Amino acid sequence: MKQQDLSTLDSVVLRFAGDSGDGMQLTGERFTSVSALFGNDLATLPDYPAEIRAPAGTLAGVSSFQVQISNHDISTAGDTPNVLVAMNPAGLRANIGLLERGATIIVNIDAFDERSLAKAGYDENPLSDGTLGQFTVYEVPMTSLTTEVCKEAGVKPRDAERSKNFFALGLVSWLYSRPIESTNAWIEKRFAKVPMVLEANRRAFRAGYDFGETAELFDARYEVTAAPFPSGEYANITGNTALAWGLIAAAQKASLPLFLGSYPITPASDILHELAKHKEFGVRTFQAEDEIAGIASAIGASYGGALGVTTTSGPGLDLKSEAIGLAISLEIPLVIVDVQRGGPSTGLPTKVEQADLLHAMYGRHGEAPVPIVSAITPGDCFNAAFEAVRIAVTYRTPVLLLTDAYLANGTEPWLIPHPDDLPVVDPHFASAPNHVDDDGTEHFWPFQRDPETLARPWAPPGVPGLEHRLGGLEKADGAGTVSYDGRNHEKMSHLRADKVAGIVATIPDVEVDDPSGDADLIVVGWGGTYGAVATGVARARANGKKVAHVQLRHLHPFPGNLGDVLSRYAHVLVPELNLGQLSKLLRAEYLVNATSLSKMQGVPFRAAEIAAAIDDVLGGQ
Amino acid sequence: MTTTAVPVTTRKDWSSDQEVRWCPGCGDYSILAAVQMLMPDLGVRRESTVFVSGIGCAARFPYYMNTYGVHTIHGRAPAIATGLAMARPDLDVFVISGDGDALSIGGNHLIHALRRNINITILLFNNRIYGLTKGQYSPTSERGKVTKSTPVGSLDRPFDPVSLAVGAEATFVARTHDMDRAHMQEMIRRAHAHRGASLVEVYQNCNVFNDAAFEGITSKENRGAMLIQLRHGEAIRFGAENEFGVFRLPDGGVVTDRVTSDNEAHVLVHNEHVEDPSLAFSLSRLTISDHEPTPMGVFRDVSSVEYGESASAQIVQQQSEKGLGDLASLFRSNGSWTVK
Numbered sequence: 001m002k003q004q005d006l007s008t009l010d011s012v013v014l015r016f017a018g019d020s021g022d023g024m025q026l027t028g029e030r031f032t033s034v035s036a037l038f039g040n041d042l043a044t045l046p047d048y049p050a051e052i053r054a055p056a057g058t059l060a061g062v063s064s065f066q067v068q069i070s071n072h073d074i075s076t077a078g079d080t081p082n083v084l085v086a087m088n089p090a091g092l093r094a095n096i097g098l099l100e101r102g103a104t105i106i107v108n109i110d111a112f113d114e115r116s117l118a119k120a121g122y123d124e125n126p127l128s129d130g131t132l133g134q135f136t137v138y139e140v141p142m143t144s145l146t147t148e149v150c151k152e153a154g155v156k157p158r159d160a161e162r163s164k165n166f167f168a169l170g171l172v173s174w175l176y177s178r179p180i181e182s183t184n185a186w187i188e189k190r191f192a193k194v195p196m197v198l199e200a201n202r203r204a205f206r207a208g209y210d211f212g213e214t215a216e217l218f219d220a221r222y223e224v225t226a227a228p229f230p231s232g233e234y235a236n237i238t239g240n241t242a243l244a245w246g247l248i249a250a251a252q253k254a255s256l257p258l259f260l261g262s263y264p265i266t267p268a269s270d271i272l273h274e275l276a277k278h279k280e281f282g283v284r285t286f287q288a289e290d291e292i293a294g295i296a297s298a299i300g301a302s303y304g305g306a307l308g309v310t311t312t313s314g315p316g317l318d319l320k321s322e323a324i325g326l327a328i329s330l331e332i333p334l335v336i337v338d339v340q341r342g343g344p345s346t347g348l349p350t351k352v353e354q355a356d357l358l359h360a361m362y363g364r365h366g367e368a369p370v371p372i373v374s375a376i377t378p379g380d381c382f383n384a385a386f387e388a389v390r391i392a393v394t395y396r397t398p399v400l401l402l403t404d405a406y407l408a409n410g411t412e413p414w415l416i417p418h419p420d421d422l423p424v425v426d427p428h429f430a431s432a433p434n435h436v437d438d439d440g441t442e443h444f445w446p447f448q449r450d451p452e453t454l455a456r457p458w459a460p461p462g463v464p465g466l467e468h469r470l471g472g473l474e475k476a477d478g479a480g481t482v483s484y485d486g487r488n489h490e491k492m493s494h495l496r497a498d499k500v501a502g503i504v505a506t507i508p509d510v511e512v513d514d515p516s517g518d519a520d521l522i523v524v525g526w527g528g529t530y531g532a533v534a535t536g537v538a539r540a541r542a543n544g545k546k547v548a549h550v551q552l553r554h555l556h557p558f559p560g561n562l563g564d565v566l567s568r569y570a571h572v573l574v575p576e577l578n579l580g581q582l583s584k585l586l587r588a589e590y591l592v593n594a595t596s597l598s599k600m601q602g603v604p605f606r607a608a609e610i611a612a613a614i615d616d617v618l619g620g621q
Numbered sequence: 622m623t624t625t626a627v628p629v630t631t632r633k634d635w636s637s638d639q640e641v642r643w644c645p646g647c648g649d650y651s652i653l654a655a656v657q658m659l660m661p662d663l664g665v666r667r668e669s670t671v672f673v674s675g676i677g678c679a680a681r682f683p684y685y686m687n688t689y690g691v692h693t694i695h696g697r698a699p700a701i702a703t704g705l706a707m708a709r710p711d712l713d714v715f716v717i718s719g720d721g722d723a724l725s726i727g728g729n730h731l732i733h734a735l736r737r738n739i740n741i742t743i744l745l746f747n748n749r750i751y752g753l754t755k756g757q758y759s760p761t762s763e764r765g766k767v768t769k770s771t772p773v774g775s776l777d778r779p780f781d782p783v784s785l786a787v788g789a790e791a792t793f794v795a796r797t798h799d800m801d802r803a804h805m806q807e808m809i810r811r812a813h814a815h816r817g818a819s820l821v822e823v824y825q826n827c828n829v830f831n832d833a834a835f836e837g838i839t840s841k842e843n844r845g846a847m848l849i850q851l852r853h854g855e856a857i858r859f860g861a862e863n864e865f866g867v868f869r870l871p872d873g874g875v876v877t878d879r880v881t882s883d884n885e886a887h888v889l890v891h892n893e894h895v896e897d898p899s900l901a902f903s904l905s906r907l908t909i910s911d912h913e914p915t916p917m918g919v920f921r922d923v924s925s926v927e928y929g930e931s932a933s934a935q936i937v938q939q940q941s942e943k944g945l946g947d948l949a950s951l952f953r954s955n956g957s958w959t960v961k
């Protein structure tokens with residue numbers, strides 16, 4: 001047996017691709033978990049079709065999972081995969097364009113029969129027609145080896161075939177020197193109820209690993225050592241999970257019961273699923289009859305003194321617009337989570353986009369301001385959710401929390417916070433009348449504002465003496481009774497706008513990343529583009545460019561120092577997964593000549609695209 | 622929660638200081654008066670009572686009640702009330718709606734609130750017209766209705782609110798009308814006492830845009846002949862001389878017929894408590910067109926699991942199984958590792 005060399009890599013980008021039914025997401029997630037436990041830094045990018053089972057073997061049905069693991073701090077799943085594991089011809093064809101010369105391709109050769117090739121649209125077999133000459137290709141009979149090892153355990157070939165993704169996982173686990181114990185333990189636990197499947201998966205995993213060791217097919221074996229993380233305890237979580245936990249934590253810190261009113265929609269449903277699992281926190285999840293009832297029930301819960309939250313995506317946000325207006329008018333705490341996906345209409349239901357910013361900002365009739373908070377990485381969804389709750393409760397306002405399909409399903413190691421370190425949020429319920437008439441009688445005025453925050457009192461039913469009526473009709477300043485008076489309406493419109501603008505007093509200034517201190521160009525990103533932008537900026541710097549970077553969490557209001565910061569730079573570059581929405585807002589707000597870098601392909605930016613755009617703006621500088 | 626006795630109140634305590642702004646002569650006034658007078662008898666507290674409404678003339682109702690109240694958006698009151706009732710099972714939640722609000726723009730929320738059996742009391746003021754928008758036909762307007770939006774007659778077949786509610790398997794469904802305060806109060810009292818979602822359809826006169834829509838059946842002179850009073854356990858008979866009765870057909874439907882000594886034994890005896898909603902549905906189909914004898918009273922009153930209570934019970938069950946939620950363990954629930 002040939003002893004393969006063990007080479008050390010700083011990082012590697014793997015992409016698992018196969019049919020929707022091939023279990024690629026599971027395979028990728030397992031590889032990720034093992035690497036996280038091993039101590040690598042990592043970032044993932046799941047990429048799956050909108051159809052649950054698109055026609056097998058076709059390009060439309062390809063499901064992929066990309067992960068970058070590294071021995072240093074990274075923030076994206078990588079621009080180009082170093083290794084593509086293709087379970088079938090469609091998986092190869094759909095992803096080949098992502099690879100650069102010299103990449104490694106591992107194919108399940110058993111799936112490259114004439115029929116499957118034709119389904120994927122290949123006239124010739126790419127494995128033999130020379131088109132893959134610039135890559136290193138390994139042909140591994142994954143299906144037949146898997147059925148072979150399963151046969152001994154009495155598993156029927158048709159069932160055994162389903163375990164081939166574990167064979168692939170075993171093989172790459174060997175290739176990248178991943179520990180196998182935790183995957184074995186996971187298989188035992190996950191499939192405990194179906195012993196036959198458990199046995200098949202365990203055997204397939206083992207066979208894949210052993211194949212690497214004994215087949216003498218591979219010239220080298222690699223390792224990616226652990227990354228130097230700050231000490232602490234970590235969990236690998238998706239953005240949707242982080243967001244759900246952030247809501248639970250914030251509700252607990254505010255001593256409010258959490259109520260989620262939601263209607264299932266991709267890619268937001270996992271937040272509903274996660275929250276539904278945690279009734280032990282007193283969380284009430286309500287799967288409503290439609291998107292409108294989702295938000296309406298949350299408004300009802302908030303009116304009753306709970307923390308009302310609704311989650312949605314894409315068209316769901318459109319449907320909630322009227323109710324958001326009601327929450328603005330009632331001035332009631334509410335968090336609306338929008339996991340952005342490609343639009344308009346049904347658009348690209350499973351793909352990332354950031355094109356809801358202007359909708360969040362302006363998508364209601366009337367002057368209807370709402371604060372907007374975004375999350376910048378999967379783990380950061382926790383902080384963003386917490387911040388949205390803080391603003392909603394403190395200012396008695398609906399808050400739009402924007403994440404996206406990439407953040408929702410992507411993962412990264414997350415430093416687990418100590419619950420005691422999380423700030424307390426004070427709901428400060430009204431408890432007594434707050435107004436005395438000239439004749440000395442006491443009243444409760446629901447729109448008597450706090451002079452500092454302009455927030456109105458929150459007075460859920462149940463307190464004698466505070467009975468009051470609220471509504472979507474314009475209210476008299478202070479007393480809150482119905483008022484059609486034009487001057488009062490103007491005053492109330494200003495008060496609502498001033499209240500939201502005043503949130504700036506409690507949000508931190510932006511921290512500019514400008515190591516040289518004399519950059520000419522600042523890149524202004526927002527939300528989930530953080531990883532790609534930071535990496536692209538770092539690359540530009542490595543090429544001698546002087547570039548500053550700021551990533552915005554607060555989109556409305558903007559942080560107080562943003563205008564000053566932007567004015568210090570000759571060039572402002574704004575990369576966004578839309579047609580230039582933030583750049584419009586920045587131009588309008590600060591009269592800066594922002595250059596938009598737009599991408600609308602349903603995938604995140606690549607760092608290289610950011611670096612290239614920086615080069616374009618700076619030219620030969 | 623307070624455990625002291627509910628304070629003794631009068632109508633005045635339940636009336637807000639807001640000027641009532643319905644058109645003079647509108648049926649809404651008599652419904653408001655009936656409710657304000659009934660409230661002191663219901664054994665509830667003002668601070669624990671909430672009126673939730675959508676949009677329309679009826680929806681102004683909460684402003685006039687000296688309780689907690691919220692006037693929301695068109696059609697959504699049942700959904701908002703659902704969230705409120707789930708979050709606050711201790712409250713008495715009333716929903717005030719109209720035929721357009723509840724059956725057109727908000728039809729979806731209405732049927733789902735009813736099928737879930739969430740603990741809310743829905744009063745549906747049916748005037749068979751859009752009042753606040755100045756007189757377009759509504760989902761309960763009779764076919765051929767000439768209005769501003771249907772100058773040569775409406776084409777839609779109307780909804781019967783009771784049929785719809787029974788079809789959604791609502792656990793309490795009743796009908797009353799704005800000309801009979803005692804009956805209104807009795808129906809609302811029973812609807813409020815019912816645990817779960819209850820719906821009371823109130824025939825309400827819009828004297829401006831659809832005057833006398835129910836005159837033919839609810840006016841003092843017509844009531845005797847045209848109203849079929851449903852009373853649990855009693856034979857369903859009506860008519861000035863009680864000369865008519867309701868009979869069950871072999872196909873499951875019901876008809877009215879003159880009672881004779883031959884058929885007297887077969888007059889249908891009303892039973893509000895039958896699990897199967899078919900009988901209540903058949904009774905609601907007696908009045909297919911206007912000016913036909915119309916049943917009033919409780920069509921259906923069955924007990925079933927209340928939604929908010931079940932939701933609370935799941936929380937209690939999970940807490941006793943898993944212990945009270947603990948953030949530190951939540952954050953580790955998907956596995957974790959330590960970096961030294």
Ligand code: SF4
Binds near residue numbers: 643753828830
């Ligand atoms: S329009 Fe009709 S329903 Fe509305 S207040 Fe006037 S009379 Fe009453």
